[in-house]
Amino acid sequence: MIDLYSLYERMHDNNIMLSFKGEVTFDLIDSILKIIEGRLDKMEDDRKTMKKVYNILVECLQNLCHHVDSIEMDETMANMNRTAILIIFSDEHAYHVVTGNYIQNENVTPLRSWLDQINSNTKEELRELYKKILNNEQFSAKGGGGLGFIDIARKSGQKLLYNFQPVNTKYSFFSFQINIPKQ
């Protein structure tokens, strides 16, 4: 028998609001958003912070879903198809949204430079970049078009934290974290 109580205690001590590992679908995302919205309603008095957390969570989850949607899996990864991890926790100072998913190695460099570019921009530069992409006719049919991470950076006012862990010759694991300060 696994030591479930110690796992429970660890999750409790880390103030985990929700954790999930498994296949990500749009239906699942809807359910998670409903759960978190209900919980935020009870624990967060500041409406501004509540809206920020909800908004950022929508972007993180839809990003995650598009990522796992676009990845081409081969036999080496058959069991992990569409699998991702999501953890939402809070502490005294902030809410934290952490996601992890597989990406193809060839996408690591472009994603890294995109995230670095966003992190190197000031608030005003991010705003201009957002408007530029928004007004660009060449917007992706899915609607995201790269605005997701900019929006997350703008709304949180924080740097995007990330890590790429090589898994094998084809895939890496992309970890992403955003902290949303409490008011």
Next chain:
Amino acid sequence: MEPLIIEPSNTTPKVKFDPATGVMLLSGRSTPENSVEFYKQMLDWLDEYAGRPCQRTELNIKLEYFNTSSSKCLLDIFKSFNNLHKAGNDVIVKWYYEEEDEDMQEAGEDYSDLLNVPFEIIEVKE
């Protein structure tokens, strides 16, 4: 021409476009995964409306949340009002945001920067 009325859902806004009065409303939240599909019906309706618009057209946007997938669709909606204005019609877009919600205020300002149609940004006190 029939009015366009869409009841809100957890991820899509309430829509009420009235061709008789020229008053249009978009309110609630807009966070669908596929916004293009949802907004197409509004853009189609507005195309038809542009053929015989009211003397004055007013679009009221009262959004609580919207995702980046909706942001481009919203711009497309605004652009059709922009065109109506360019064609010499009396058009105004009113963007409402909740008191102290700087994110929504900035979003309104961003749209306003990209458009020529009269665009009013209004703070709503709680």
